Amino acid sequence: xxxxxxxxxxxxxxxxxxxxxxxxxxxxxxxxxxxxxxxxxxxxxxxxxxxxxxxxxxxxxxxxxxxxxxxxxxxxxxxxxxxx
Numbered sequence: 858x859x860x861x862x863x864x865x866x867x868x869x870x871x872x873x874x875x876x877x878x879x880x881x882x883x884x885x886x887x888x889x890x891x892x893x894x895x896x897x898x899x900x901x902x903x904x905x906x907x908x909x910x911x912x913x914x915x916x917x918x919x920x921x922x923x924x925x926x927x928x929x930x931x932x933x934x935x936x937x938x939x940x941x
Contacts, residue, residue, distance in 0.1 A: 858912050860889045860901065867905040877904045 864874055875885035878900060888897055898909045927936045 859914070860893070860898075860912050863907055863911050864889075864901070864905050867907055869905050874901060874904050 861871065864871060871885045871889065872882060875882055878885065888901075893901075895909070898912060902909045902911070928934065929936055
């Protein structure tokens with residue numbers, strides 16, 4: 858999860874977000890480095906103007922890149938296989 862990177866990409870600093878959330882610098886640091894709940898992620902997303910899913914893009918991209926890709930022998934279309 859890249860909360861800090863998304864915040865920065867949208868032109869905010871952690872301090873900006875902390876101030877808008879009315880929490881301390883230490884509080885936002887704990888959120889960014891910990892496991893925030895969905896409510897907290899929604900709040901941050903609203904502040905910086907993004908979607909909650911944006912915080913997980915790196916993980917979704919890595920998952921797709923590491924998944925094997927096969928081609929259908931009949932039509933040639935790619936078949937993506939995701940192993941959980």
